[in-house]
Amino acid sequence: MSTIVRSACPYDCPDTCGLLIEREHGRAIRVSGDPEHPYSGARLCPKMFHYEKTVHSSRRLLKPLLRNGAKGTGAFREISWQEALCIVAGRWRAIESTHGAEAILPYSYAGTMGLVQRNAGHPLFHALGASRLERTICSSAKTAGLQSVLGNTPAPHPDEVCKSDLVVLWGINAAATSIHFLERVKKARRAGARVWLIDTYRHHTAPSADEVFLVKSGTDGALALGLMHVLAREGLVDLEFLLRKATGYPELARTVLPEHTPERTAELTGIPAPTVERMAREYARARAPFIRLGSGLSRYGNGAMTVRTIATLPALVGAYGKRHAGLLGGISTGSAFALGTILREDFMAAPTRIVNMNRLGQALNELDRPRIMALYVYHSNPAAVAPDQNAVLRGLARDDLFTVVHERFLTDTARYADLVLPATSSLEHADIYLSYGSYCLQRAWPAIPAVGESRSNWDVFTALAQELGLHDPFFRQSADELIDRLLAAPAPLREGIDIGRLAAGIGVELQRPPWPPERFGTPSGTIEILNPREAEPLPRYLPPHSAGDRLPLQLVSAPSPFALNASFYERDDLRAKQRGMRLHVHPAEAAARGLADGQSVLAVNSLGEVAFVLEVTDTVPPGVAVAEGVWWLEFAPGARSVNALTSQRLTDKANGSTFYDNKIDLRAI
Structure with missing residues (x-):
């Protein structure tokens, strides 16, 4: 007989939907929207409608894997967890003694949005003295722009x-x-x-x-x-x-x-x-x-x-x-919890080097004093999602770089790993979720047992801490114990929430801020059209980087309804709905180059070249080329995907990504 349990969507989406999981014999057999969720209700997007196909995909990694072939080939052999942990700890100790701990770099972003699992690595890497990752790949420039005018005014x-x-x-x-x-x-x-x-x-x-x-x-x-x-x-x-x-x-x-x-x-x-x-x-x-x-x-x-x-x-x-x-x-609800309880910056003996995630290609190939000698990737796929893919892959291919990837699938990045560790899905571990598109909060418990020998981020990092001889009691608590500690500390945003519903796994709403605000969250308490703390005190027009580029087509690497960045490409049904890795251009642009709908084309610029299937459509204006989704190389028509054409250049403030600020030209293959 099947039973129904609640969970939450873990992906990098503002909606953070409530889920109902129907399970039977330890497997999720059906996923639907939770009608009791105060924001998302019963409706799910196409990606999550059959989330059980992701959870129980035949592509799931089930055991730790040790590389036994060339990097990038995906050649591995199975090993035990104990052997894997010993290898990681041993290699990190050797790198630390030879190059210093800053030669170790973590790389993660938003493959899971739960507060515990997403941030689980910070305490360990702080305690080691590793380099820190500046996580600005998504919307840091947007946040900076809003704060220039509105400060911390609640949305x-x-x-x-x-x-x-x-x-x-x-x-x-x-x-x-x-x-x-x-x-x-x-x-x-x-x-x-x-x-x-x-x-x-x-x-x-x-x-x-x-x-x-x-x-x-x-x-x-x-x-x-x-x-x-x-x-x-x-x-x-x-x-x-x-x-x-x-x-x-x-x-x-x-x-x-x-x-x-x-x-x-x-x-x-x-x-x-x-x-x-x-x-x-x-x-x-x-x-x-x-x-x-x-x-x-x-x-x-x-x-x-x-x-x-x-x-x-x-x-x-x-x-x-x-x-x-x-x-x-966007909605910022980070003040609902004392996040320092998870992040533990106090574990750093001294501030360490910061490496911007958008410049991973530069960091792996050019950074020194010390050179990056170890990379640990979790809930991210930088070989696909980071700018300047050719530079990233060149860095990942270094024989002297020790790379560990904690993943559910053999992604582009995992294929370059020395060691791949099998990761749980969100249905297999505990976490607590805030949203950046609503004022909702939801706690989730494991809905099914871990698939194969997969382990959560939290469990892997606490195990590595023990292997490395870090005996602080922090690393001995469970994810649920950490969540309980977060909830035990009072916060104004959580006042009045229904504790019973939260404990039952139902999404609850935090305190709604008054709108319109009586006072704005700036130092002056007003909307600061003129901000004296900015290098540019007033808003003005700045041209994009690509304004000076001579190539004719602006590349827009846009979202697809059937993928989320490089997530969900394990799903045959969702890939089929995208109809392959396509580049959308206006009929006039195709005609000017003698190109036809459905033709194989090559998009080129100074960074690289990428093969696409051409889609000729008047939904795209002249002068623009749109590529939806970030495809795994396994399913690309050529050797590279869209980010081989995107630059490592950063935004005017907050060191954000410039994925849309690139130009290309097209030619037939």
């Missing part, structure tokens, strides 16, 4: 959008990355709201919008400034709100906005001047305009400034002072 609850009369989906493919927020947008639309989509191509969210405005890549900030120019010129600014709640508008209006005429905006963005004027007027007339800001537009060289500029726009019409209006960029 509006996503339900606020339901009663907006103008919803602006700016740089977000919600149909692929935030389906439950899109449900709320559709609710607002049914009630009469108009929905705009501002992006670089017409993607899966476009059918849910009333109008789609396509901007040239990396020019979203110019559009925001152009809209603000019209608002100022036509007297559509809420001066009373700005006087009470903001600082710096007079300086912005006097020194920055005059040059951003509709004509100049059209030149930069590609949106006609009359359309810019109409957008500004309609935005100003809206009772409660609500912007949902994605992260893709922050992955350019000007990413932080772009976000800062867009975040200024709602202030000019007083939207930050209204219900159901304003801007939602």
